[in-house]
Amino acid sequence: MDHVDAFDVVRVSLWLVAGLISLFFSVGNARIWTSISTGFFLVFISEGYLVAPWVQHPSLIALHSVVGTIAVLVITHGFMEYYVFSRTLETGGAKWEVYALTAAVLAASVLFIFINPVPSTAAIRHIRIIENACWVFLVLINLDLLRKIHQQVRDTPIGPGFVGFGVVFFCVFLWRGSMLYLQVYGWDEDATALGPVAGNAAGYPFRVGLSENVNRFASVLSSLTVGGTFLYLARLMR
Amino acid sequence: MIPLPRGLSVATGLVASHQDVPHFLGQLAQRQFTGYARFVFGASEVLLVFTGGKLTTVLATRGEARLTGLEAIAELCQRVAVEAGTIDVYQLGPELAARVSGVLQGEYHVRAQELKSVEVTALVAKIKARKLNGCVAIYTPQRCSLVFYRDGVGFGFFHDGSQAIETGATDSQKIAGQPGAKMDVMSTRPLEQLPATDFLEVVNVQKVWEAAVRANQARADELRATARAAERQRQESKLTELAEALHVIAAKTLGPMGRQMMTKELAARGGPGFLLHPDQVAEALAALEKGARLVAGPSKLKELTTQLKAEIDRQLAPPQSPLP
Known part of the structure; x- marks a missing residue:
């Protein structure tokens, strides 16, 4: 546990709270919320590696990042469905289908990780870059979807809640974008450990320091805004 | 149109062609209705007075022609079967209903006289001198009031909305003051001399109605089709x-x-x-x-x-x- 610092514990705890709030919100609410809520709960799972005792195993580290990627895909799928609903007023499907499909994708990911060689540090770094890249680009798509959804639902009781999700995705963009920035230029910890792909971090202390700090605090802000937004939605949907 | 104040409004503007006459009259009888129903058609009208569910007076008029009793009921069935019209139903107290029966069976002395051409003081004196038992109807196309006389002395009024004989003359005076107001003077028989016949008992309305409908089936079908289309x-x-x-x-x-x-x-x-x-x-x-x-x-x-x-x-x- 010597790799765990207090900040990570706080961060993961806040994601746990945010994930639980989002899951509880989906209970008793419409099916489309299940995808969105499940996605945010998976963020907690993916962040759990920071404090998980088995974190030293490379396959599990990789798996956490894969779960993080699946999280943003599920969230995006949820918001796309909501957007389709807001334009066509059509709803369909069942909650169990969302849970089953997510579980199947997770199972497939586990299978993929464990039938392949134990990932090297470089492979883990690649998986993390893919995860952050997915988050950054899908967050941008989600922000556009939220804008369009808000135009449709702004006069309904839930309308203001989508502004909350806009704040969430802005924080997530800073969180994931700052890490992607560090990874692309080889200024992240994994690159430093790998040596050959490491960038000249010492040559850009301000950019690297700023990105690292933005990454840490935006992660916390993301979890707080997720929890806060779902609580706000629950209030709006009473 | 025979001028009568409205009484307590029960139903107004009902479509006559929607009604099955025996059923309509039967409903009024069954509910012990006291008051009058007025059927208005293009060129005629039929007035029916009920007292405690008994149909005591039926009067059908077309221009100067007046029909009563069985003939009036036959005329009513005939008109409903072939012609569009409306029905208004007003509730009255028993005494007022009896007085209205008397009015419908009364004899006119003056009819549709312009009030502005009448010397009212002289008229009142004349009514008194002749010891008139009857009533004076004062009316405009919109409103009407009856003044009842016994032995030449006015003893009560029937205004729009009344259910019983009233003592206040305000409404009558207001109507009399309106431009174009007219008056009728008629004598009526005392209440105790009015026949107590219940026409629903002595006339088989169902048969009269069926005969009228049969005789006018095509027209009746057309009327009902129009009514159905209007209803749709x-x-x-x-x-x-x-x-x-x-x-x-x-x-x-x-x-x-x-x-x-x-x-x-x-x-x-x-x-x-x-x-x-x-x-x-x-x-x-x-x-x-x-x-x-x-x-x-x-x-x-x-x-x-x-x-x-x-x-x-x-x-x-x-x-x-x-x-x-």
């Missing part, structure tokens, strides 16, 4: 109005999206006609609620569906029976 149109217009009201309620709770949801549910069920079927209304509300769950919470949705149901019930409530 009225129903459609009512449903359209209801659909718009539902849109407004949904929009009030859910904004423009609520309006769209309502439009979608109406379109999915082929228009507002389904609102007449409670099971389909329940389905539509459930579908609306399912979609609306994505934008509003349970309390708002409960409030919305309650308001929608209440509006549907209010606008589609079966009409109250037109009769007392």
Whole structure:
């Protein structure tokens, strides 16, 4: 546990709270919320590696990042469905289908990780870059979807809640974008450990320091805004 | 048209061609109705006075021609079977109903005389001198008032809205003061001398009606078809109005999206006609609620569906029976 610092514990705890709030919100609410809520709960799972005792195993580290990627895909799928609903007023499907499909994708990911060689540090770094890249680009798509959804639902009781999700995705963009920035230029910890792909971090202390700090605090802000937004939605949907 | 004040309004403007005459009269009798019903057709009218459910007086008029009793009932059936018309029903107290019977059976001394050409003091003196038992009707096309006389002395009034004989003369004076006001003077028999016949007992109205309908089947069919078409149109217009009201309620709770949801549910069920079927209304509300769950919470949705149901019930409530 010597790799765990207090900040990570706080961060993961806040994601746990945010994930639980989002899951509880989906209970008793419409099916489309299940995808969105499940996605945010998976963020907690993916962040759990920071404090998980088995974190030293490379396959599990990789798996956490894969779960993080699946999280943003599920969230995006949820918001796309909501957007389709807001334009066509059509709803369909069942909650169990969302849970089953997510579980199947997770199972497939586990299978993929464990039938392949134990990932090297470089492979883990690649998986993390893919995860952050997915988050950054899908967050941008989600922000556009939220804008369009808000135009449709702004006069309904839930309308203001989508502004909350806009704040969430802005924080997530800073969180994931700052890490992607560090990874692309080889200024992240994994690159430093790998040596050959490491960038000249010492040559850009301000950019690297700023990105690292933005990454840490935006992660916390993301979890707080997720929890806060779902609580706000629950209030709006009473 | 025989001038009579309105009494307590029970039903006005009923479509005569929608009525089955024996059933209509039977309903009034069954409900122990006291008052009068006036059937108005293009060029004629029929007045029926009931006392405690007994049809005591029937008078049909067409221009100067007057028919009473069986002939008047036959005329009524004939007119309803072939002609469009309206029915007004007014409730009266027993004494007033009897006085109205007397008026309908009375004898005119002066008819449709312009009041401005009448020397009122002289007229009153004349009524007194002749010890008139009867009444003076003062009327305009819109309003009417009767002044009852016994032995030449006025003893009461019948104004619009009255159920019993009144003592105040204000309404009569007001009508008399209006431009174009006219008057009739007639003598009537004392109440105790009025026949106590119940025409519903002595006349087989059902047979008279069936004969009238048979004789005018084609015309009656056409009238009923027109009435049905009018009813359909009225129903459609009512449903359209209801659909718009539902849109407004949904929009009030859910904004423009609520309006769209309502439009979608109406379109999915082929228009507002389904609102007449409670099971389909329940389905539509459930579908609306399912979609609306994505934008509003349970309390708002409960409030919305309650308001929608209440509006549907209010606008589609079966009409109250037109009769007392």
